[in-house]
Amino acid sequence: MTEPPDDRDANDVLRSAGSDGLREMFDRAERKVIPLRDVVEPSQQSLLRPISMARWDHVAPPEPDWTVFQRIPRRQTALFSGEGAMGKSTLLLQLCAAHVVAKDWLHTMPEPGPAVFLDAEDDQDVMHRRLASVVRHYGVTFADLANGGLNLISMVGQDCILAESSKSGKVQPTALYNELLAFVGDVKPAMIGLASAANFFAGNENDRSEVQQFIGLCTRLAIVANGSTMLVSHPSNTGIATGSGVSGSTAWHNAVRSRIFLHGVKKQSDSDGGEPDNDLREIEFMKNNYGPRAERLTLRWQDGLFLPEKGKSSLQKAVQEQKEDEVFRELLQRTRAQNRTVGPNTGANYAPAIFADEPEAKGMGHARLKAAMMRLLRNGKISIEEYGPPSRRRSRLVIT
Incomplete structure (x- = not known):
C-alpha cells in the first residue's frame, strides 16, 4: 500500500484506504505495537508539560517576588x-x-x-x-x-x-x-x-x-x-x-x-x-x-x-525586625564558634535569654529576640538540630 501524500490529513487517508486497507493498516499496527499517532496524525502539540524538578536538589527555593x-x-x-x-x-x-x-x-x-x-x-x-x-x-x-x-x-x-x-x-x-x-x-x-x-x-x-x-x-x-x-x-x-x-x-x-x-x-x-x-x-x-x-x-x-x-510605620517595623534578625544570627554564629550551645526551648541555654545580655542586643529584650528567632526559623535562616545520645536527646540552634 502506498504512503499517503504529505498534504493529506488522517481522514483523507482513512477514506481512501477502503475497508481492506483499513484492516491491513490496523493489523500491521497491532503486530508492531506502534503508537496510534503513527496511524492517525496528531492535531497539535500537547499542552501538558510536567515541570522538571531534578535540578531543585541543587537550587535554593526562590524568595517571593x-x-x-x-x-x-x-x-x-x-x-x-x-x-x-x-x-x-x-x-x-x-x-x-x-x-x-x-x-x-x-x-x-x-x-x-x-x-x-x-x-x-x-x-x-x-x-x-x-x-x-x-x-x-x-x-x-x-x-x-x-x-x-x-x-x-x-x-x-x-x-x-x-x-x-x-x-x-x-x-x-x-x-x-x-x-x-x-x-x-x-x-x-x-x-x-x-x-x-x-x-x-x-x-x-x-x-x-x-x-x-x-x-x-x-x-x-x-x-x-x-x-x-x-x-x-x-x-x-x-x-x-x-x-x-x-x-x-x-x-x-x-x-x-x-x-x-x-x-x-x-x-x-x-x-x-x-x-x-x-x-x-x-x-x-x-x-x-x-x-x-x-x-x-x-x-x-x-x-x-x-x-x-x-x-511606627510598617516600613520602620520591617527595618527594625531585619536588624534584630541580623543580631540574632551574628550572636548564634559567635556562640557556635566558641563551642557554646544555645537552644530554642526555655531553660539554662535558652537563646533569647542568653543573647539579651550581649551588648549588640542592648534594648531588644527576650520577647523581641524570641520573635527574631521564630522569624529566622520560619524563613529557614536557622534550624533546630538534635544531638546527644539516644537516651538523652537535646535540641540546639544552628545556622542553616
Whole structure:
C-alpha cells in the first residue's frame, strides 16, 4: 500500500484506504505495537508539560517576588474593594505614581517602574485633580510622572469590556483586552490599575467558573508585563455588613493572591451614636498568600489624600525586625564558634535569654529576640538540630 501524500490529513487517508486497507493498516499496527499517532496524525502539540524538578536538589527555593513588598505579589492580580467614594481610585493613582517616582506608599516602597491606570469611571479632569494632590505630596511634577512612565487612560462613557462570557460559560477576551495586553507587553509596567471590575467584566459575578476565568485574564496581563494587576471592585450590601468586602461568588476572594478592603471608621465617642468619621479610613490587607496577613492601617484625609496616621510605620517595623534578625544570627554564629550551645526551648541555654545580655542586643529584650528567632526559623535562616545520645536527646540552634 502506498504512503499517503504529505498534504493529506488522517481522514483523507482513512477514506481512501477502503475497508481492506483499513484492516491491513490496523493489523500491521497491532503486530508492531506502534503508537496510534503513527496511524492517525496528531492535531497539535500537547499542552501538558510536567515541570522538571531534578535540578531543585541543587537550587535554593526562590524568595517571593513583590511589586509592593509583602502586600502585592508580582505576576498576580490583587483585588481592591470598597464602597463608592471611599478613596480607592485616589489610593490606586497614588500607588501608580509611587512606582513611577520611587516614593513611599502607605509605609512601603513599591518597586520602581512604569505604571498603567485604566479608568472607566472618571474622566481626565478628575484624574488631574486627584493627581495634583499626589504631585504636591511627593514634591514632584506632572512632567516627572510622564517621563517616569505613568500612563493614564480614561474610558468613561465608552465600551470598555475586557472580557465577556459566551452561552457555554467560557469567558472570552475582547479586542480591547488584546490591545491592552499588547500595550502592557511593550510598556512592562510594574503596576496595572483597573477601575473597576463591573465596567470591564461582562459576565456573571456569581458564577465561580466565569469569575476565575476573568481573574485569569487579569493575571495574564500581569505576567506579560512582569508586574502586578490591581482590580478595583465594589462590595455588595452583605459584603459591607459582614466586613468581608466582597460581592458575588467566593471566587473573587479565592482566585486572587492578594485582597485589600478599604472602609470607613466610626467615631469612638458614645455621644455621637457611632457615626462614621468622614476623615478616617481603614485599609485591611485581607488576603496575602505569600506574606503576612491581616495588616491594618488607619488613614486620615490630609490635603487631598488619605495618608497613614502617625505612629511606627510598617516600613520602620520591617527595618527594625531585619536588624534584630541580623543580631540574632551574628550572636548564634559567635556562640557556635566558641563551642557554646544555645537552644530554642526555655531553660539554662535558652537563646533569647542568653543573647539579651550581649551588648549588640542592648534594648531588644527576650520577647523581641524570641520573635527574631521564630522569624529566622520560619524563613529557614536557622534550624533546630538534635544531638546527644539516644537516651538523652537535646535540641540546639544552628545556622542553616
